[in-house]
Amino acid sequence: MFTYTNFQKKVSLVLKVIVAIAAVLGTFLSAFAGRNSFMGGTTVFMYFTIQSNILIALVSLVGILFLLRGKSGKVWYTLTFVATVAITLTGVVFCFVLAPTMGKAAWNVQNILTHVVTPVVSVLDFFVCGPSGKIRKKNAFLVIIPPILYLIYASVGYVKGWEFGPGINYPYFFLNWGSPMGAFGFGKEFPFMGCVWWILLLLVSFPVVGFLYLIIVDFLRLFRKKTREEKLEAELKEKEEELESKETESEVSEEV
Numbered sequence: 001m002f003t004y005t006n007f008q009k010k011v012s013l014v015l016k017v018i019v020a021i022a023a024v025l026g027t028f029l030s031a032f033a034g035r036n037s038f039m040g041g042t043t044v045f046m047y048f049t050i051q052s053n054i055l056i057a058l059v060s061l062v063g064i065l066f067l068l069r070g071k072s073g074k075v076w077y078t079l080t081f082v083a084t085v086a087i088t089l090t091g092v093v094f095c096f097v098l099a100p101t102m103g104k105a106a107w108n109v110q111n112i113l114t115h116v117v118t119p120v121v122s123v124l125d126f127f128v129c130g131p132s133g134k135i136r137k138k139n140a141f142l143v144i145i146p147p148i149l150y151l152i153y154a155s156v157g158y159v160k161g162w163e164f165g166p167g168i169n170y171p172y173f174f175l176n177w178g179s180p181m182g183a184f185g186f187g188k189e190f191p192f193m194g195c196v197w198w199i200l201l202l203l204v205s206f207p208v209v210g211f212l213y214l215i216i217v218d219f220l221r222l223f224r225k226k227t228r229e230e231k232l233e234a235e236l237k238e239k240e241e242e243l244e245s246k247e248t249e250s251e252v253s254e255e256v
Contacts, residue, residue, distance in 0.1 A: 008128055009067050015125035016060040016067070019118055023057035026113030033110060046157070046164050047171050048150045049094065052086040053114050055146075056122050059083045063129075078139055084126040085143040085210045089202070091119030098172065101190070126213065127220060140210035147206055151175075151199060174198035 030044045044050050059080050066076060094115040099106035154175050156162075161169050170176040173191050181187055181194040191198070 009070075012125055012129045013064060013067055015121050015128060016064050018121045019060040019125060020057045020064075022113045022117040022121065023053040023060075026110050026118065027053055027057075029110035030114065033108075043164055046162070048086075048147070049090050049114055051150065052083070052090045052146065053118055056083045056087045056118060060122075060125070063125075078142065080126065080129075081139060081210070081213070082143050082146065084122050085206060085213065086146045087119045087122050088209055088213075089147075089206060091115050092205075093172075093202070097174075101173070123213075127216060137211060137214055140207045140214055143206045143210040144203055147202060174202075 027044070027050050030050060031041070033041060033044075059076075062076065063080065066073075094106075094111070099111075099115075154171050157164065157171075158169050158175065158177060163169065164171045173179065175195060175198075176191075177183060177195050179191055179195070180189065181191055183194045183196045185194045186192065186197075
């Protein structure tokens with residue numbers, strides 16, 4: 001069980017509400033966007049972006065309940081960790097890999113909500129609510145579960161010919177096994193390398209980001225602990241000085 005300071009509770013409650021609203025609203029707008037738009041229409045729930053937004057929204061809503069009760073468990077925190085890394089990569093891949101290929105069309109309201117607002121605020125909340133107990137670094141490898149499950153899902157869809165978009169049987173260009181680069185190829189033109197290399201790059205990125213997050217949380221935990229100790233020492237020193245001052249005043253009054 002992890003406990004939080006009043007400051008952590010207040011800030012985290014606000015951040016969790018923002019995450020839930022941004023993820024739900026972004027998903028709603030995406031679902032009602034035009035069929036020909038990126039991740040729009042009835043196929044919206046087939047994308048990792050929307051699935052990770054739904055996951056982090058649910059985690060945030062449950063987190064609100066835990067905060068109001070004043071406690072939370074290790075299982076919930078681990079799930080929060082996995083969901084936060086998933087939504088982080090959702091934002092990073094979109095902003096630095098997908099958006100440059102889409103031009104101005106990338107920056108509509110729903111994409112900003114699901115790919116920017118939700119990831120950024122989720123990460124901030126994760127750091128604010130880092131647990132007071134020691135983090136197990138081996139948990140970093142749990143974050144590859146969502147992308148592996150999605151890879152299986154997308155691969156089945158590719159083979160079965162599911163439509164992720166009009167006439168498209170893959171969700172993202174790096175999962176298009178029929179691209180000029182194929183599975184293992186490399187080239188100077190987009191997408192520059194085959195699906196296998198993109199997949200390996202992403203699978204490595206997830207635990208790397210997860211491990212980095214755990215290091216940061218550990219650092220913040222130690223920083224908060226040190227700050228509390230310094231505050232207690234300062235208060236103790238102040239009380240000792242007050243006591244010494246009173247003793248001195250008492251001795252002077254006795255002499256007089």
